[in-house]
Amino acid sequence: MAKTIYKEISQKVFRDPYEELAVSALYTGLFMKEAINQLLKPYGLNMVHYNVLRIVRGQGEDFVPLKIIKDVLLDKSINLSRSVDHLVQQESVERESRNSDRREIKIKITTKGRNLLQQIQPHIDDKLNRIGNGLSPEEAKMTAQNLDHLREAYRS
DSSP states (O other): OOOOHHHHTTOOOOSSHHHHHHHHHHHHHHHHHHHHHHHHGGGTOOHHHHHHHHHHHTTTTSOEEHHHHHHHOSOTTSOHHHHHHHHHHTTSEEEEEOSSOTTOEEEEEOHHHHHHHHHHHHHHHHHHHGGGGTSOHHHHHHHHHHHHHHHHHHHO
């Protein structure tokens, strides 16, 4: 049987089921993020770097403005410039900036970046497939839909 949020965080009681849900969703998200970050660490990456590489890979051979990347990133609070600097240093992406407007920075993935993603992907897939060990496809879909509802409730 799965360990409950009560045991995970040594909590005896929650104010109501909604507080329990909020704490459980936050804890689970951070738990999963940390597991992926630990997997990426040996490659000199974190989840933000990985996400940026996937976004620019999806754009093909074109340079992608950082604004577009920021709009679709999972974590909107990060310092994207610093993350891009790291990827440029790693030679996983190439940076292009116009002399007339330094804010208009664009990047594209390099062959080295593509190869790195190819190397990492099976490990990520294995980690994500572990979700299937505890949930049926129907339960996974229902959980995802419930999380959609939760996000929408927080937006209003």
